[in-house]
Amino acid sequence: MAEVKLMHVAKSYEKGPRVIRDVNITVKDREFLVLVGPSGCGKSTLLRMIAGLEEISEGDLLIDGQRVNDVPPKDRDIAMVFQNYALYPHMTVFENMAFGLKLAGLPKNEIRQRVDRATKMLEIEALLDRKPKDMSGGQRQRVAIGRAIVRNPKVFLFDEPLSNLDAKLRGQTRIELQKLHRELNATIIYVTHDQVEAMTLGDRIVVLRDGDVVQQDTPINLYDRPATQFVAGFIGSPPMNFIPGHISQDSPIRFISTGGQVQIELVNVPQADRLLPYKGQPITLGIRAEHISDQPVFAQNVHRQPVTIEAIENMGNETLVYCLLNNGQLIARLAAGYLAPFGQQVDLFVNLDKCHFFEAQTGLTI
Template sequence: MAEVILRHIAKAYAGGPRVINDVNIDVKDREFVVLVGPSGCGKSTLLRMIAGLEDITDGDLLIDGQRINERAPKDRDIAMVFQNYALYPHMTVYDNMAFGLKLRNMASDEIRQRVTNAASILEIENLLDRKPKDMSGGQRQRVAIGRAIVRNPKVFLFDEPLSNLDAKLRGQTRIELQKLHRDLQATMIYVTHDQIEAMTLGDRIVVLRNGDVLQYDTPLALYNQPANLFVAGFIGSPPMNFLPGRIVSSDKEISFESSDSTVRIDLSMSAHQAALAPYEGRDVMLGIRAEHIREQPIGLSQRNYSAETATLIDAVEHMGSEILAYFTIEDRRFVAKLPGDASVTFGQPISLFWELDKLHFFDTQTEQAIR
């Protein structure tokens, strides 16, 4: 397998603006890296540049230490799995998987061994004589992956391969892809707009917006230490709650006060005090995840929580093991993730506690995290 390095990669179409801006990414040998972001962020374009299907305007692309900007796709030793499977409808599964190897004039015994091994890994040995029309979407996706495996490439590229599958099958296939990565010990780069796919599959995740890399880190780091407002709101389900306000101080006490003074949180005993001191009198954005808003300060001392916030429940979603309770603060919809046995109902008044050490603060001008 191989390391993939992108150095100052940029892409611009003739007569138009840049769609990829100065991207710098190192994908380690045998690492599973996910490119994620909203539609139009440039993730598929970036993947196609690695594959050689899009020209690189500026920068250097290296695979296994060699610059390959001008190499044709067939000479890059990569295999790509597309969203639409791209199987030949008149061929059997065996012939679909073997076709690329036959074009290379590989010996038939070697082809048979590679196809059989790939089919075994993907558990599709019983499908080798079928044609695509006789299979489910999940089975066809496995065949498309198998066609990539038989090539034994240095790098696997996946372009939203699960987007045509239903929710249950997507979940099953995510697990199969994790197992496949472990079994093959392969370098994989995967594009998706689904942050749940990104969080569950990636060793590291690249978050893109408008052609820029906003953060490149492990799933837990993105979730617990988002670098900016966009990443904080994009990663996580339900999304992070946000509340605008300002940092105020009096009598050596530093606090966050919401824009309409509905919420005031004493930060003098929190880990945020030093980082927020330069923001006295300035606007900031507070963020908190749903699971860090609780009915009671269970398991932690009272000092680890902000003063309770009294509110009315707007809506309740029972998820079985947990309850999503929605409420409004200063015209902003908030959600708290409560235990499944919590007794909350629509229109009920409730007092909620916010975990002080789980709060996030962002500069409203730069949108960067304050740390």
């Protein structure tokens, strides 16, 4: 397989602003890298630039150490799987998977061997004589993936391949893609706007926003140590709770939310020393739903917060509790079966060891 390196890559259209700005990413050989971000952030454009379907305005793209900016797509040894499958409707599964190999002039027996190997890997041997109209969305997506596999490319590119599938099938196909990566030992670059896909599939994740790389790291590091408030809110479900406020000027220092409903003494939080220069300044406190409990179970470093319950979602294995604050909403992930009357005031306990703090103006983590 291959290493893919983007060095100061940028993209702009005529008389328009840059849609990709100074991107630097190294995809290691055999790595599963996920590009994630909201719609319009540039992730699909970046993937198309790697594939050669979009020109690179500035910077260099290297595959296995070779600069390929001006190399035609067909000569980059890359296979791409699209969101809409892009299968030929008049061809059978076998013909769709074999088409590119026939154009390359491969012998018939080698074409058959490659198609047989891919169909067994994807468990679609029984579909070889079917046409796309006779298959489900999940089956069509497997065929599209199989068509990429038979080419034995250096790099696989996936552009939101699961977005047309229902929730159950997306879950099943994510597992199949994990297995496929292990079996192929392939370099894969995968684009999605779904942070669950990103967290479960990627060896490493690149978070994009408005054409810029905001952070690139392993899934667990992105979740536990987000570099910005945007990353903290984008990665994780439900999203991280954000409470705007400021740092008090008195001692010991405290975080005081806008409206004053939340007041937390900060002496024992891990970031205490870093928060001292922010006395009197606005900041945002972040806390994930699973770090809030209805019992003081977080040893000594807890904050008791009275809240009013607005709504409860019983998920079976857990309960999501939505609480009113005078400056917004707080979501807590509590044990299954938790019940409390709507509108009732209850005490929740915040694990101060798990709090995050962000600069109000820049959104950077403190």
